[in-house]
Amino acid sequence: MFLFSVLMFFVFACVGAWLLLFPAGRDLMTQSASAIGRRLEQRLRRDCQQGTRQASALGRGARGGAGSAWRFVQRRYPLILAASVLMTVPPLLALMLSGRDMLGGYDGVGHVTNDQVADLLKGEQLVAPAPLPPTTFTTAEVTLVRPMLDSANRNWQLLDPDFSQRMLLVFRIMKERHGYDMAILEGYRSPERQNSLAAAGSSVTNAKAFQSYHQFGLAADCAFLRDGKLVISEKDPWAMRGYRLYGEVAESVGLTWGGRWTMMDFGHTELRVPGTVRK
Structure with a gap:
């Protein structure tokens, strides 16, 4: 029904544009309307010949009124046509769109990914795990795979609280x-370290400090x-x-995953906040 209503709107719009832009179209419509009017007038005359004088007078008055109305329509038909389209098509489209079938997959009730996300939204505060021994990161x-990892910062306290809670939730679900x-x-990565990683080449990162x-x-x-x-290792x-x-899991809690980037970074996730990163 929606496609049908859109098609009808397109047809009406095309006809309206044709009448407004092409004099030949207006002449054709005028001639057709005049022919129909003449036929109706002839029929009315035959019918009125059998009536009384009063009926004939009323008939002439009606024809005069119809003629006046028709002449008004002829003078103002582009405006009347445009007004008719604007007044009828939008309500019809709104009626079509208001049907339940148009949003069959939406039931008006918000859904969360799972019960653990619901707990996070209710205010549960997850606790960061105990730090691993430094030797874990220098094997x-x-x-x-990560030659500069020994100097990386892994302090959960330096992360944004919202991002930290989302990441801890990802860890729990995994x-x-x-x-x-x-x-x-x-x-957290300092601007100096970010520039050092960028200087190591595009295979490490293309982002400089505060990017x-x-x-x-x-x-x-x-x-x-x-x-x-x-x-x-990705192998x-x-x-x-x-x-x-x-x-x-990361995307289910509102994070951006680096595995979808052109230069894929499967272990990377971030919480994008508009206006934060410098272009």
Whole structure:
């Protein structure tokens, strides 16, 4: 019905534009209306010949009134046509759109992703996990993938409180629902460190100081723990499955996942706040 109403509106608009822009169209409509008027007048005359003088007078008066009305319509028909379209089509469209079938997937009730998100919205304050030993981040496997990770900051207290709670919720869901233990690799990042990483090349980052949400405590890089060791490599099928789940969970709590970027960063998530990052 919606498509039909849109089609009818398009037809009316085309006819209106044709009448307004092309004199030939107006002449055709005028001639057709005049022919119809003449036929009606002839029929009225035949019918009125059998009536009384009073009926004939009334008939002549009616024809005179109809003629006056018709002449008014002929002089003002573009305006009348446009007004008719504007007055009839929008209510018809509104009537069509008001049907329940147009929003069949919406029942007017807000939904949250799961019970844990609902708990967060109710004000539950999650607690940051205990820090891991520094040697966890300096193994040969980790250094091969993230060579500058030993100087990264992993203090949860330096993160934005809202972002921190969302990240802790992601960690909980990943553990309880998917069996993945997670660890933060880097959270807050100073402007000096951001410039140092940018100087290392585009394979590390393209963002300079204050062009990253890390400088505002609104971003974090994370990885998985397996048997007490960090697993960052994207070549590990278990880790890649975790990254996909991690992206889904992060997006479900309103975070942006780096795995959808052109230069994919599977462990990165951020809470985007308009006007925060410098262009």
